[in-house]
Amino acid sequence: MPGSADAPSHQRIVLLDSGLSRRMGHHAHFGHGLAQLCAEQGIPLVTFARKQVAAKLIADLGNAKTVFARSLYEVFAQGDVFDQDWNDYRTGRRLYTEDLDQSGFEPQGSDLCWMPSARPREIAGLADWLLKHEVRPQVVIGFQLLMRPMEPGSVEGLVHRLATNRLIEAVGRERVFPYATNLPLARRLAAAMRLGIYLAPLPHFYGPPVAPVAPPPLPPGAGPLIASVGVPRARKLGVPLPDIVRAALSRRPDLRFVIQVNEIESNGDLMALEKLRQVKLVKGWLEDGAFAALIQAAAALLLPYRRDRYAENISSPFAFAAAYGRPAIVPSGTWMAERIARKQAAGVAYKRDEAVINAIAVTLDRQAQLLAQASKLAERWRIWDGKALLRVVRQWAAGEGTAELRLVLPKPLSPAAPPAAS
Numbered sequence: 001m002p003g004s005a006d007a008p009s010h011q012r013i014v015l016l017d018s019g020l021s022r023r024m025g026h027h028a029h030f031g032h033g034l035a036q037l038c039a040e041q042g043i044p045l046v047t048f049a050r051k052q053v054a055a056k057l058i059a060d061l062g063n064a065k066t067v068f069a070r071s072l073y074e075v076f077a078q079g080d081v082f083d084q085d086w087n088d089y090r091t092g093r094r095l096y097t098e099d100l101d102q103s104g105f106e107p108q109g110s111d112l113c114w115m116p117s118a119r120p121r122e123i124a125g126l127a128d129w130l131l132k133h134e135v136r137p138q139v140v141i142g143f144q145l146l147m148r149p150m151e152p153g154s155v156e157g158l159v160h161r162l163a164t165n166r167l168i169e170a171v172g173r174e175r176v177f178p179y180a181t182n183l184p185l186a187r188r189l190a191a192a193m194r195l196g197i198y199l200a201p202l203p204h205f206y207g208p209p210v211a212p213v214a215p216p217p218l219p220p221g222a223g224p225l226i227a228s229v230g231v232p233r234a235r236k237l238g239v240p241l242p243d244i245v246r247a248a249l250s251r252r253p254d255l256r257f258v259i260q261v262n263e264i265e266s267n268g269d270l271m272a273l274e275k276l277r278q279v280k281l282v283k284g285w286l287e288d289g290a291f292a293a294l295i296q297a298a299a300a301l302l303l304p305y306r307r308d309r310y311a312e313n314i315s316s317p318f319a320f321a322a323a324y325g326r327p328a329i330v331p332s333g334t335w336m337a338e339r340i341a342r343k344q345a346a347g348v349a350y351k352r353d354e355a356v357i358n359a360i361a362v363t364l365d366r367q368a369q370l371l372a373q374a375s376k377l378a379e380r381w382r383i384w385d386g387k388a389l390l391r392v393v394r395q396w397a398a399g400e401g402t403a404e405l406r407l408v409l410p411k412p413l414s415p416a417a418p419p420a421a422s
Contacts, residue, residue, distance in 0.1 A: 011397060012044040012302070014105075014113045014137075018068035018096070020049035021330065023057045023285040024231065024262070026203070026316050027072075030116050032060040033205030033386050048103065051381065066143045067103045072094060072117060073147070076337040079366075085148065085155040088161075089121045096125025101132070106256060111137035112397050117205060119147050120156075120163035125164070127170040136171045138397050143180045143189055145313040150192055150415045157192040164193040177396050179405075182335050185312040186408040199406040201388035202381075203318060209378065211293035216258075218297060221282045223254030224364050226329075227298035229291070230317040231262055232270065238331055239353045242269040247357050249278055255360075256303075258294060292324055298365045300347070301328040301371070304356055310334040318345070323381040327370040329359050338385065345381075346374035 015034060031047055039062060048067040049058070058064050070076065076095060077087030088157035090091075107113070107130060115122060118141040129136065149154040167176055178193065179200035180186035186197040218225060232241045245257050256278050261270060263284035273279045286294065295301065301321040311334055318336045321328045327346040330336040337349035347370065350359035363370065371389040396402050 010043060011033060011394075012046065012108070012111050013038065014103070014111050015047040016067075016109065016113060016115050016122075017044065017048065017117060018070065018099075019048060019072040019117050020047070020057065020061070021052055021071065022054050023060065027062070027117060027203070028315070030203045030386065031121070034390065035060065035062040036206070037390055038062075038389060046105070048100075048105075052114055065103060065105065067105075068096075068099050070099075072119065072122070076121075085159070089124070089155075089159040090110075091162075092121030093124040093128065097128045097132075100125070100129040107133055107135050107137055108136055109133075109135045113137050114140040114142070116142045118143055120159040123163040124159075124166045125356065127166040130170045132272070133194055134174060138175045138177065139167060139171055140177045140179070140393055141167075142200070143178075143185060144169075144195075144203070146185070146188070150188060152191075160189065160192040161194060164195055167221050176394060178406075180310065181314045183368075183408065184335070186339065187411070188277070188312060190408045190410040191413045194273035194410050195408050196407045198392075198402060199278065199408060200392060201384040201386070202314065202319055203386050203389055204319050204323070205386040206320070206382055207288050207292050209382075211289055211296050211324075213287075213289035213293055215297045216282050216286065216290055217280060218258060219256040219278050221256055221278065223252075223256050223278070224299040225256045225258060226295055226300060226302050226360065227258045227260075227294060228302045228317075229260040229294065229320075230315075231260055234267070236305050236309060239304045239305065239356055241270065241302075242273055243301070244278075244304060244356055244360075245273055245279060248360055250277070251357060251361070253278070256280075258298070260286070260294075279355070291320075295324045295326055298326055299367055300360075301326060302360070303330050305331060305334065307314075307331050307333040310336065319381060322346075322374065323378055323385075325371070325372050325375040325378040327363060329356070329363050331356075343377075345377060346370045366418055 017027055020031050045065040049064050050068050053066055075088055079087045083125055123141055148156045163274045166377045178195055179198040180189055180201055190197045247257055259278045260282045275280050294405040303318055315336050318328050324343040329348050332349045332351045339345040340347045340349055348359045348363045350356050
């Protein structure tokens, strides 16, 4: 176990996130929230962000250094289906180490290095950098999602294993705290990395239960309001939002929709919705209070996501809906649907994409019941949040144990069946 001598009460946290570039999204939300929390508690924090970072985000992060020339989501190497993933790992690892080398930052053995959105090439790159400096800080690696599918025998599984081994070589197994935000993801990671993965609190920071400010402008009328927040990127959606909105309005014209989009939105079909009287597009980032007020102004949140993408991924908008006492409309077979099925959150899950319009109708028919259920469950989400995550990480770092966390141990996953011989 890490000893208290290595983790003083004001241990410096070094947050490394090459996804930090703009104010919208989960990277900025966690970075800003952690900065506020550390300032309140007197915890030293240095945040490594992208070089191409919004000036307003830098102000939100407090003590920030612009370090990373490339994004967490960039593909770094060319190749075909046989070698692209491997080349991306090798190249990305090297470039990440180079960025850290050029930062001029001197890591200390007493530091707590925290990667809130980890992937193998960055984990290995950090390990290489620490080995150069011959220091052994404690390292926290967090997983909210997988960048690529990771099946048994895949390159993605292999590089997770190799990156883990390199990090353990650099600092020692007892100085690594790996966590995931949901059980299916933790099981997959534990098997690939051959390492126990903690189930940790969600990395979200919530404001007061009742938003203290007004929401952004809403569509006129008194009909039920359906909100879609978190930017509806095509890679996330199972059903295009414009199709849903038009079909729902043809069935019930008094419905109103608010949809959050990027400041510069390239989806012409989505932007065309703004011509409809019943639709408002909220462009870009919202202050925390206005974001909460928008959720609470809605009858429900609409999250028509892809099942394959969200079976092992959490949804931040879903978590915010739950924490602010609002139900959500989600596809079955997802992390969100499982929370609803387990009575941990309120909402309606639809089994087929074609049934999303009916799911909206069912949600509105049961609106009073679902709102009452959501209100009762909201506090559960608020106590297992970003503050709780910082607390359990610091308890581990101080050698105080992880008793309140579930540890998911490695178990072999069943490999895909080989192709039949001809």
